[in-house]
Amino acid sequence: MSKIIRMLDSSDTTHFEAMDTGIEFDYIPHIFDKLTTGDNRLYGLFLDGQMVSMSGYSIYSSRYAMLGRLRSDRRFNGYGYATELMAYVMNEAFKPGSIHWVGANTEEDNLPAQRVLERIGLTPYVTLHGALTKDPSTFESGAHPWQPITDLARKREWVDKYYAQTGAVFPYECYYPFPGSTDLFQDDDLKQWSFYENASQTRFLITKYDQKKHHYLHAVYPWHDIALQPGLWETIARDYWELKQKTDDDTYIWMDLTREEAQTLPAGHPFELPSPWVLYGINRVTWKGKANSAGMIG
Numbered sequence: 379m380s381k382i383i384r385m386l387d388s389s390d391t392t393h394f395e396a397m398d399t400g401i402e403f404d405y406i407p408h409i410f411d412k413l414t415t416g417d418n419r420l421y422g423l424f425l426d427g428q429m430v431s432m433s434g435y436s437i438y439s440s441r442y443a444m445l446g447r448l449r450s451d452r453r454f455n456g457y458g459y460a461t462e463l464m465a466y467v468m469n470e471a472f473k474p475g476s477i478h479w480v481g482a483n484t485e486e487d488n489l490p491a492q493r494v495l496e497r498i499g500l501t502p503y504v505t506l507h508g509a510l511t512k513d514p515s516t517f518e519s520g521a522h523p524w525q526p527i528t529d530l531a532r533k534r535e536w537v538d539k540y541y542a543q544t545g546a547v548f549p550y551e552c553y554y555p556f557p558g559s560t561d562l563f564q565d566d567d568l569k570q571w572s573f574y575e576n577a578s579q580t581r582f583l584i585t586k587y588d589q590k591k592h593h594y595l596h597a598v599y600p601w602h603d604i605a606l607q608p609g610l611w612e613t614i615a616r617d618y619w620e621l622k623q624k625t626d627d628d629t630y631i632w633m634d635l636t637r638e639e640a641q642t643l644p645a646g647h648p649f650e651l652p653s654p655w656v657l658y659g660i661n662r663v664t665w666k667g668k669a670n671s672a673g674m675i676g
Contacts, residue, residue: 379426383466386420386432393422393429397451406447413447420447421470423463430454431463435471435480441561443471444554445482448491465498472665478561481659483553492656499668500658504547506555507640509649510630514615516648521608523616524583527573530565536573536582537563540600547657549598549634552588555657574613581607585617593629595621602639605647 386393388411395407406413413434414420420434433448445467450460471480484491486505527533541548541558548562549555556562571586584598595618604610614631622629633649640651 381423381425383421383423383463385414386422386434387414390414390420390422390429393424394432394449397429397432397449398453399449400452401449404449406449419467419470421463421467423459423466425454431459433460433463433467435467437471437477438550438554438556439562439564439567440476441478441559442550442556443477443480444556445471445480445495448494461494461497464494468498468500468660468665469669472662477662478559479557479659479661480665481556481657483555483655483657486654486656492658495658499665500660503557503657503659504555505637505654505656506547506549506634507637507651507654508552509633509635509640509651511648511650512630513648514611514618514631516646517605517611518615519608519611521612522577523613524574524576524581524609527575527582530568533568533571533573534563536575537568540582546600549596552590552594552596552632553655555634557659572617576607576609581610583610583613585614587621588632593621593625593627594632595629596632599633602642604633604639605644 391407391410394410412418417437418434420432422429423431430451431449431454433445435443435445437443445464448460448464468480471477481503482495482500484495527536537548537558538560540546542560542563545557545559547555548558550562571584573582573584575582581601586596586598588594588596595614597614599610601607618629618631637654643649
């Protein structure tokens, strides 16, 4: 039996469609072309020409790669093909010298996926709820919204202090958080994202637009007192209703909350709290050390 792993292109859609993944409504066929071009890669493990496992990665800020799109043919479970493929994809992601960190984000109850990630050397960083609401009024107090920040240097000062210098996990997109670094915060992103700070300049907020299944105002606030800060939710609400008017479709506020933050929400809070996601990852130095020990790289 011949076994190969190779990069996929748009013509490999038929191989994917022939897999028995058990996923009834999968988004991948609709964006297969996109997942094989630009900053996205897909790879397949083939047995005698039949694809039995698929995975890939996407690059963010030129320095980070996120593994994902792991799909396996149920008829070939139990042979370690998913682990073999994911290890290969991780090593491919690290081949460009520019990639400093590779990770994966998986639902907390997806234990098989977590076992695969741990086998290839990734370790958990943080568990986050993608908390959703369409009703910001619960936390509003009638206070004035916060002051917008337009100066790029001031924006960078905030993210450097709370993310780049500490390595704290930053929610770069919905479903895609990364450990902070200077490289993560490119000028183009900082210019596009809306920044605000309170009157005493002791707190800041970032709001940014994202779209996955729905439209989202992604609100980033690196403190635990989200229900207590006057003006915070007036600021979020103003941006949310402005976005809602533009989309005229299902639109939510998304905030990434740790398990501890979710547990401290007051009774009657407005958030939906779907199953949390666990961020796994490994940096280049650790990966290279493990790869050298295994004789995988020179």
